[in-house]
Amino acid sequence: MATKKNTPTFAQKLTSLEQIVATLEDTSTSLETSIAEFEQGVNLVRSAQEELSKTEQKVQELLASSGKENGKATE
Numbered sequence: 001m002a003t004k005k006n007t008p009t010f011a012q013k014l015t016s017l018e019q020i021v022a023t024l025e026d027t028s029t030s031l032e033t034s035i036a037e038f039e040q041g042v043n044l045v046r047s048a049q050e051e052l053s054k055t056e057q058k059v060q061e062l063l064a065s066s067g068k069e070n071g072k073a074t075e
Helices: 010-025 031-069
Strands: none
Touching: 010 031
16 A cells, blocks of 8 residues: 555554653643544554555455455355
């Protein structure tokens, strides 16, 4: 899967989310920072979910075409 330059990988998104959670769990974090981090986290989750959906669709397509090539019926 081709990625654009400067586009974080799925693993990088997860790492960022873990860092955001740690920041949000820190009780000394200001409200403004918490809101900004939360917003960034929501955007990362959406992006990661979209990437997962695309990958799942590709896997399903590959499995379906593999089943047809082997003469097997697939759901």
